[in-house]
Amino acid sequence: MTPQFFTVSDFVSYINDTLKAIWDGDAVAIEGEVSGFRVSQGQWVNFDIKDDGGLISAFMVLPKLRVPLEDGMKVRIYGTPRIYPKYGKFSFTVDRLELVGEGAIKKALAQLRAKLDTEGLFDPSRKRTLPRFPKRIALVASRESAAYGDIIRIINERWAGLEIELFHVVVQGDRAPASIIKALKQIQKREQENGAGYYDALVLTRGGGSFDELMAFNDEQLVRELYASKVPTMVAIGHERDTTLAEEVADVRGSTPTDCARRLVPDKEDVLYELSMLEQAIGDRMQGIIDEYTQVIHTIFTNVDKWLVTVLHRSQELAVATSTYAQHWIIHLLQRVDGYERFLKSVDPTAVMARGYAIIELAKDEIITSAKQLKAGQHINIRLRDGTVHATIDGEQATLL
Amino acid sequence: MTTKKKKTDASVDVSKAFEELEHIATWFESDKTDIDEGMAKFERATELAKSLKEKLTEAQNRIQEIRGTIIDE
Numbered sequence: 051m052t053p054q055f056f057t058v059s060d061f062v063s064y065i066n067d068t069l070k071a072i073w074d075g076d077a078v079a080i081e082g083e084v085s086g087f088r089v090s091q092g093q094w095v096n097f098d099i100k101d102d103g104g105l106i107s108a109f110m111v112l113p114k115l116r117v118p119l120e121d122g123m124k125v126r127i128y129g130t131p132r133i134y135p136k137y138g139k140f141s142f143t144v145d146r147l148e149l150v151g152e153g154a155i156k157k158a159l160a161q162l163r164a165k166l167d168t169e170g171l172f173d174p175s176r177k178r179t180l181p182r183f184p185k186r187i188a189l190v191a192s193r194e195s196a197a198y199g200d201i202i203r204i205i206n207e208r209w210a211g212l213e214i215e216l217f218h219v220v221v222q223g224d225r226a227p228a229s230i231i232k233a234l235k236q237i238q239k240r241e242q243e244n245g246a247g248y249y250d251a252l253v254l255t256r257g258g259g260s261f262d263e264l265m266a267f268n269d270e271q272l273v274r275e276l277y278a279s280k281v282p283t284m285v286a287i288g289h290e291r292d293t294t295l296a297e298e299v300a301d302v303r304g305s306t307p308t309d310c311a312r313r314l315v316p317d318k319e320d321v322l323y324e325l326s327m328l329e330q331a332i333g334d335r336m337q338g339i340i341d342e343y344t345q346v347i348h349t350i351f352t353n354v355d356k357w358l359v360t361v362l363h364r365s366q367e368l369a370v371a372t373s374t375y376a377q378h379w380i381i382h383l384l385q386r387v388d389g390y391e392r393f394l395k396s397v398d399p400t401a402v403m404a405r406g407y408a409i410i411e412l413a414k415d416e417i418i419t420s421a422k423q424l425k426a427g428q429h430i431n432i433r434l435r436d437g438t439v440h441a442t443i444d445g446e447q448a449t450l451l
Numbered sequence: 452m453t454t455k456k457k458k459t460d461a462s463v464d465v466s467k468a469f470e471e472l473e474h475i476a477t478w479f480e481s482d483k484t485d486i487d488e489g490m491a492k493f494e495r496a497t498e499l500a501k502s503l504k505e506k507l508t509e510a511q512n513r514i515q516e517i518r519g520t521i522i523d524e
Contacts, residue, residue: 366521369521373517373518373521374518377511380510383469384504384508384511386469387507390500391500391504393476393479397479397489397493400490409486415484417484
């Protein structure tokens with residue numbers, strides 16, 4: 051019988067195929083302690099997994115490592131055992147790694163929280179506020195959850211008319227982070243397509259659960275997606291103890307789905323009360339303004355009245371004074387006329403002639419004022435009160451009278 | 452009914468009338484002896500004085516009347 055033989059390459063392939071056939075990488079895991087953990091070239095992860103009686107080399111790509119890892123941590127690894135053909139080295143290619151034991155998980159979580167905090171993901175100064183009256187929100191929740199029902203019911207009780215787009219996700223278990231991350235990415239895409247402000251808020255919620263059940267909300271990539279969201283975020287998870295990283299990175303944190311609804315929309319009763327108060331305040335203010343202007347107008351009219359009275363009074367005074375001056379002036383003028391009249395009386399030549407005196411003229415403009423001016427034979431005019439007679443001098447008189 | 456308006460009332464120019472009277476007064480105060488001219492000037496001055504007196508009296512009455520309306524208000 052000719053002995054069967056394999057080439058080395060065929061043997062390695064045969065063993066690897068056999069291992070692949072007998073090992074269910076999704077359902078079965080190897081549990082052990084990590085040692086010799088290292089990351090090379092920023093993309094390859096190598097470590098050993100061991101217990102008291104054995105040791106296996108493990109290899110994985112960095113993106114698949116979702117938890118902080120260090121030597122001594124107890125882990126479960128899912129994946130495929132195989133011989134690396136070129137060197138004949140047996141190793142386990144890891145698809146998924148999960149921490150075992152609350153202590154290890156909490157330690158890893160503390161490390162992740164510290165790292166993200168250093169990066170500034172929880173910085174209070176970058177927290178955005180939600181609009182008081184949102185019109186549309188993206189709700190990331192499981193449609194089967196009580197939290198979803200509660201949030202819808204309470205929102206409708208408080209403030210009807212809010213448009214809610216539900217992004218149904220798995221909120222618990224291994225598939226939860228990927229499911230939620232996918233929804234978050236869809237929301238960012240829709241926000242981008244419809245223009246900034248399409249969503250007023252992104253709400254991620256689920257009901258309370260145990261520490262393990264809530265682990266999806268501590269997923270690093272999920273937390274980074276929330277951090278990068280263009281839409282203001284609110285995360286509300288019903289529990290009382292430890293806060294998840296998703297809540298810490300959110301702009302607003304609601305303690306329970308009920309509290310989340312309360313923070314998201316105002317109560318219409320409160321708004322109505324506020325409006326009635328505002329209405330009252332506006333009414334009071336308007337009345338105040340009307341009263342103020344009424345007073346101003348009243349003051350103006352009063353002042354105008356006063357001014358008119360003053361002006362009238364002044365014009366009356368001036369008119370009276372002017373008429374007094376005019377009277378004095380006329381009297382003065384009349385006195386001047388009287389003066390002339392008296393003067394005229396004094397120079398009136400007819401007044402003298404009325405008393406029997408006559409004016410004797412030798413010729414025009416030559417009045418005789420002396421007997422010596424006259425000689426016998428001269429013709430003279432004798433002017434009397436009522437006429438003039440012509441006469442001739444017939445003799446001379448030596449003496450007057 | 453027609454009202455016969457005195458010519459002097461409307462036509463007399465008070466300031467010119469005063470000026471003329473002043474002029475006539477000066478003539479009489481000079482040594483002029485022309486009796487006819489003197490008579491004519493005297494008559495003119497008498498007429499002027501009369502017109503002035505009428506005009507001024509009328510003005511005085513008007514002022515009194517206006518003053519009455521101001522004070523009544």
